[in-house]
Amino acid sequence: MKQKKIRFLVGSLLIVGAIGYLITMGISNTSQYFFTVDELMNQQVSYAGAGLKVKGNVVNGSIQRDPNDYLNVKFSIEENDASLKVAYQGVTPDMFIDGGEVVVEGTLGKDGVFHANTLLTSCPSKYEAEKEAGKMHPGTFPQADKYRKPGLNKAEALPKTTI
Amino acid sequence: MNDIGEFTLLVALATALYGCVAYVMSARGNRIDLYLSADKTPFIVWTCVMISSICLWKAFLTDDFSLQYVWAYSNRELDTFYKISSFWGGQKGSLLFWTLLLSTYMLVVYFQNRSKNLRVVPYAMAVMLAVVVFFLFLINFSTNPFERIPLPPEDGRGLNPLLQNYWMVIHPPTLYLGYVGFTVPFAFAVAALLSKNLDDGWIRMTRKWSLISWFFLCMGNLFGASWAYVELGWGGYWAWDPVENAAFMPLLIATAFLHSVMIQEKKDMMKVWNMSLIFLTFAMTIFGTFITRSGLIQSVHTFDEATLGYYFLAFLFVIIVACTALIIIRLPLLKSANELDSFLSRESSFLFNNLVLLGIAFATFWGTIFPIISEAVRGVKITVGPPFYNQVNVPIGLALLALIGIGPVIAWRKATFSNLKKNFLKPVSAGIVMAVALFPVIPLGSRAEIYTYVTFVLCAFVLTSILTEFYKGTVSRMGSHDESVVGALTTMTWRNKRRYGGYTVHIGVVLIFAGIAGSQAYGTHTEKHLQLGDSFEIRGYTIKYEKLIAVQATSIKTRIIAQLAVERDGRRYWTARPEKEFYKGQNQPVSEVDVLSTWKEDLYMILADFREDESATIKVYVNPMVSWIWTGGWVIAFGTMISMWPDRLEQRRRLDRVRRQEQLFPSPAQE
Numbered sequence: 001m002k003q004k005k006i007r008f009l010v011g012s013l014l015i016v017g018a019i020g021y022l023i024t025m026g027i028s029n030t031s032q033y034f035f036t037v038d039e040l041m042n043q044q045v046s047y048a049g050a051g052l053k054v055k056g057n058v059v060n061g062s063i064q065r066d067p068n069d070y071l072n073v074k075f076s077i078e079e080n081d082a083s084l085k086v087a088y089q090g091v092t093p094d095m096f097i098d099g100g101e102v103v104v105e106g107t108l109g110k111d112g113v114f115h116a117n118t119l120l121t122s123c124p125s126k127y128e129a130e131k132e133a134g135k136m137h138p139g140t141f142p143q144a145d146k147y148r149k150p151g152l153n154k155a156e157a158l159p160k161t162t163i
Numbered sequence: 164m165n166d167i168g169e170f171t172l173l174v175a176l177a178t179a180l181y182g183c184v185a186y187v188m189s190a191r192g193n194r195i196d197l198y199l200s201a202d203k204t205p206f207i208v209w210t211c212v213m214i215s216s217i218c219l220w221k222a223f224l225t226d227d228f229s230l231q232y233v234w235a236y237s238n239r240e241l242d243t244f245y246k247i248s249s250f251w252g253g254q255k256g257s258l259l260f261w262t263l264l265l266s267t268y269m270l271v272v273y274f275q276n277r278s279k280n281l282r283v284v285p286y287a288m289a290v291m292l293a294v295v296v297f298f299l300f301l302i303n304f305s306t307n308p309f310e311r312i313p314l315p316p317e318d319g320r321g322l323n324p325l326l327q328n329y330w331m332v333i334h335p336p337t338l339y340l341g342y343v344g345f346t347v348p349f350a351f352a353v354a355a356l357l358s359k360n361l362d363d364g365w366i367r368m369t370r371k372w373s374l375i376s377w378f379f380l381c382m383g384n385l386f387g388a389s390w391a392y393v394e395l396g397w398g399g400y401w402a403w404d405p406v407e408n409a410a411f412m413p414l415l416i417a418t419a420f421l422h423s424v425m426i427q428e429k430k431d432m433m434k435v436w437n438m439s440l441i442f443l444t445f446a447m448t449i450f451g452t453f454i455t456r457s458g459l460i461q462s463v464h465t466f467d468e469a470t471l472g473y474y475f476l477a478f479l480f481v482i483i484v485a486c487t488a489l490i491i492i493r494l495p496l497l498k499s500a501n502e503l504d505s506f507l508s509r510e511s512s513f514l515f516n517n518l519v520l521l522g523i524a525f526a527t528f529w530g531t532i533f534p535i536i537s538e539a540v541r542g543v544k545i546t547v548g549p550p551f552y553n554q555v556n557v558p559i560g561l562a563l564l565a566l567i568g569i570g571p572v573i574a575w576r577k578a579t580f581s582n583l584k585k586n587f588l589k590p591v592s593a594g595i596v597m598a599v600a601l602f603p604v605i606p607l608g609s610r611a612e613i614y615t616y617v618t619f620v621l622c623a624f625v626l627t628s629i630l631t632e633f634y635k636g637t638v639s640r641m642g643s644h645d646e647s648v649v650g651a652l653t654t655m656t657w658r659n660k661r662r663y664g665g666y667t668v669h670i671g672v673v674l675i676f677a678g679i680a681g682s683q684a685y686g687t688h689t690e691k692h693l694q695l696g697d698s699f700e701i702r703g704y705t706i707k708y709e710k711l712i713a714v715q716a717t718s719i720k721t722r723i724i725a726q727l728a729v730e731r732d733g734r735r736y737w738t739a740r741p742e743k744e745f746y747k748g749q750n751q752p753v754s755e756v757d758v759l760s761t762w763k764e765d766l767y768m769i770l771a772d773f774r775e776d777e778s779a780t781i782k783v784y785v786n787p788m789v790s791w792i793w794t795g796g797w798v799i800a801f802g803t804m805i806s807m808w809p810d811r812l813e814q815r816r817r818l819d820r821v822r823r824q825e826q827l828f829p830s831p832a833q834e
Contacts, residue, residue: 004502004503004504005502007506008503008506008511008514011506011511011515012514012518015515015518015519015522016518016522019518019519019522019525019526019555019559022526022554022555022558022559023525023526023529023555025554025555026526026530026547026550026551026552026554026555027529027530027533027547027551029550029551029554030547030548030550030551030554031533031545031546031547031551032545032546032547032548033543033544033545033546034534034544034545034546035544053546069692070692070772070774070778070780071690071692071780090690091690091769091771091772091780091782092771092772095751097751105548
């Protein structure tokens with residue numbers, strides 16, 4: 001009887017151990033440091049080359065697209081007076097606009113430019129953050145110029161609405 | 164109307180509080196007068212919450228923007244359909260909706276068990292009322308949906324366009340029905356401990372409740388995945404986001420619970436384990452709500468409100484401490500009557516299934532809270548993303564898949580060699596055949612591809628093992644009853660609903676595994692910036708950008724549509740029309756994807772961007788086997804229906820039990 005119990009204990013512990021091992025390995029292989037821009041700038045240690053996730057707001061007017069390759073984007077993000085240059089290749093999300101909050105994932109180059117392979121904007125279904133706080137949105141369409149329908153001059157169809 | 168809504172919420176809170184105390188006192192002191200009085204409260208609470216909800220709905224339907232909540236989530240032009248669903252579009256309403264569902268469940272339990280089992284039921288009602296009290300307290304004093312705006316604005320802000328999707332209308336209620344439902348088995352478990360009725364009575368009484376809640380939770384997860392897939396436009400259906408994890412963890416633990424209670428019913432073992440599992444499930448549902456409400460963990464779809472998070476944390480703390488204490492106090496009464504005999508037995512396969520399910524849940528939990536822990540311990544926020552979950556959960560998930568195949572065919576107590584040979588010959592052969600057949604045709608370059616290969620082999624093994632069970636049962640019934648194949652299969656399933664319903668659910672799970680494996684390993688995607696008339700190729704499809712169309716769809720919605728011709732083998736195969744929609748009053752466009760779904764693969768198109776010169780950026784995904792996941796979901800739904808269907812034999816057995824019990828312990832009301 002006793003022996004059986006021990007065997008089951010050992011068997012279960014093996015499973016638990018294997019899962020624990022997987023979790024530990026997973027954490028050490030895949031984890032990324034998460035900083036806001038100012039936190040990253042104030043770090044004593046250099047995180048160049050390490051997997052990073054950085055949060056900040058897009059600096060107004062800093063979004064530059066390569067005229068020959070539309071998917072090649074350069075912009076800066078800032079938080080509390082610290083700013084960081086970011087290079088990104090790919091489609092940008094709908095919410096990627098001046099002043100918007102973004103999270104970039106990638107590595108920091110030696111030149112101080114952050115090479116992002118993922119660009120996340122905080123989702124609008126952070127439903128009410130601002131609304132609950134009583135702040136009001138300007139409620140305009142983003143970059144109305146950019147989205148103006150070619151030819152048909154749809155400016156009236158995309159009106160500026162303020163609440 | 165709004166005053167009535169606000170007032171009834173207060174009345175509900177007071178009544179629930181009274182009912183909670185009165186039920187406990189009546190059960191402890193055998194006081195029938197108190198019991199009769201307490202027994203009126205569930206109905207009163209439900210009525211009050213219902214009236215209040217109707218008031219809120221009415222405010223939405225009549226565009227009453229004097230309510231801050233209505234102003235924030237609706238506007239005059241919104242579809243009636245979405246006006247109704249705006250009710251749970253935000254924080255305040257969703258808490259009220261939650262309370263409405265919970266008190267409705269409570270009312271059903273009340274009618275089901277009226278003057279039955281008076282040792283246990285009053286405690287269970289008290290526990291449910293306590294949970295209702297918590298939510299009503301939040302609604303009344305922290306996030307009141309009837310908060311006014313002194314000067315009502317002309318029009319509302321409108322519902323977030325991302326939420327204007329039919330999946331989003333049914334996904335939250337489904338998930339809530341699942342979340343809230345686990346309160347019932349939880350309440351009965353606590354009641355069993357409090358009243359010392361520690362046989363499997365509470366499990367039998369709440370079996371249906373557990374199944375229904377599990378079903379809704381499962382469907383809620385799948386609906387959420389569907390919504391993400393068709394609406395969020397990133398080509399995937401699951402991102403291991405904290406909020407998704409919050410819905411996934413209770414599902415895993417509840418699955419473990421559903422399996423291990425079978426062992427308690429059949430073998431009278433694992434009593435402490437089952438108690439712990441149901442407590443953990445309930446705690447996880449509260450933890451999930453805490454994550455979505457607190458904004459503590461960065462996620463894309465949380466509601467931000469810090470104070471509310473603390474209330475949930477406090478509630479969670481109370482639940483965990485109280486439950487742990489209760490189990491420890493009653494430990495002497497929770498002894499198992501039997502113990503495990505052999506590694507190679509059905510019992511131990513259940514044990515391993517439980518460990519594996521909890522393993523996945525724990526890995527998910529750890530990944531979710533890791534940023535907080537690392538910040539507290541090391542002062543640096545370290546996050547883990549999808550690679551972590553895939554790396555950890557895929558191997559554990561494969562072990563689980565293998566167990567699905569082993570469990571139903573391995574013998575109870577102790578499997579002998581001849582028994583193993585008899586039962587496993589066919590499934591293992593099928594696995595080997597699959598392995599050999601796929602080896603030359605499937606790429607095996609990366610880790611993901613090898614995992615997928617293993618998944619397919621295991622799927623063949625599991626499917627054969629389940630189908631063999633169906634086959635054996637049908638053949639033996641045909642032999643003894645002279646029935647046709649279909650007739651025998653149906654009668655057999657009908658007479659053993661739990662068993663064959665369960666197997667059907669397993670088939671659905673296998674399909675989901677296959678779909679996930681296929682879509683994760685063999686998918687491809689590309690993004691192109693195209694001028695009118697440009698074309699490119701992906702996986703044998705030629706995609707040509709034909710034109711850009713602007714449509715003023717309604718007074719609040721403008722659609723910009725890109726038309727693309729998809730050719731295959733030189734023939735026009737499909738016309739894709741991905742679009743971007745602009746809503747009045749919202750400050751971002753919404754991408755509407757276009758998907759052509761076949762059993763082999765989905766062709767998934769996104770209009771990522773367009774410019775004045777009518778050039779457009781198109782993103783294309785080829786996602787193999789995604790439709791298998793949704794098919795698997797329907798199979799699971801069908802299987803759950805079978806095993807939930809009322810069983811007259813089962814009911815008669817249960818009635819006998821209840822009667823016996825009441826003779827043994829005359830209830831206070833009869834004395």
